Amino acid sequence: MQPAPLQPGAMQPAPLQPGAMQPGDQKPTTGGRRPRLTERRAAQPGDLICGQCGEANPPSRKFCARCGSALVEAEVVAEKWWRRFLPKRKPPEAGTRPNRHRAGSARRGIGKALRWSFLVALLGAVGVYGLVPSFRSLVNGQATSIVKDVKGLFVVELTPVRPTGITANAESPDHPPLMAADNAKNTFWLAPVEPQQPALTLDFGREVDLREAIIRVGNPDDLQAAHRPKKLHLVYSTGKTFDLDIADTPDEQRVKIENSAGATNVEVHVVELHRSLRGNEVALAEIEFFAVR
Incomplete structure (x- = not known):
């Protein structure tokens, strides 16, 4: 079939340029997988x-x-171990401007500088302590004093209190009350248990705060030769009292004492006995008091 002749005045088709794509030459693109990532993200x-x-x-x-x-x-x-000791930085909140955090950044910078300054000063002090004997002696002396002061807040330091005078309401020949406070292990105060309860009076000549006592009962050479104190009733010059329960043993006994603050003397009354089958007297070998220094 011959092509229809062109009408006069009709638009002529433009001639094809060399190398131009012919109609129908364009191929549809086929769907494919997206290209794989090439850059790896740094692990955080x-x-x-x-x-x-x-x-x-x-x-x-x-x-x-x-x-x-x-x-x-x-x-x-995992987070690196040393990062746990560094302050955490909070990201700026949405809608805020970075310049509003300049003050916080400045404070953090000052804090960091102070920490580094402290660390440098500490290392310097350690170096001087190790190299300069005089400085080391000074530091050791100050540390010992501080430890002693702190220890004094929690630990009560006691010291023995010697009586300036000691009397009794009863005594047996050759065993006066002074023998109960002479710190000798072979002497003892001996007193009849009738007609009144035996009692010692120890005068300290000043106000004391008694906290402990060392007591030994009986005749050191023969425990059963006399009665032994079983309970002692302490009466302080302040009017307060305290009772002590004593075991029946020749060994030294260390007992706690209370209520004596401000007392200048104490009466020691023997109110109960560990009884002996051979004697009618009570023997107290030693009583020594300890007070707050």
Whole structure:
């Protein structure tokens, strides 16, 4: 079939340029996979490491940004140990301008400078302490004094209190009351138990705060030769009292004492006895008091 002749005045088709694409030559594009990522993300503390491709993913992701694998069992990047001691920086809140945080940044900078200054000063002091004997002696002396002062706040230091005078309401020949406070182990105060309860009076000549006492009862050579105190009733010059329960043993007994603050003397009454089958007197070998220094 011959092409229809062109009408007079009709537009002529433009001639094709050499190398121009002919109609129908363009091929439709076929769908394909997206190109794989080439740059790897630097791992940060808390990131999730994909077990398939090793990509570091932000903690908020559920699937790997590189291969698409699930991150349920992904390894978490641990924070370096030394970073735990550094202050955490909070990201600026949404809608705020960075220049509003300049004051906070300045404060953090000052704090960091102070920490470094303290560290340098501390290292310098340690160096001087190790190299300069006179400085080391000064520091040791000050430290000992401070430790002693602090210890005094919690630990009560006691000292023996010697009576300036000692009397009794009863005594047996050759065993006066002074023998109960002479610090000798082979002497003792001996007193009849009737018609009144035996009692010692120890005068200290000043106000004391008694806290402890060392007591030895009986005749040191023969425990059963006389009665032994079982309970002592202490009466202080302040009017307060305190009772002591004493074991029946020739060994030294250290007992606690209370209620004596401000007393200048104490009466020691023997109110109960460990009884002997052979004697009718009570023997007290030693009584020594300790007060707050």
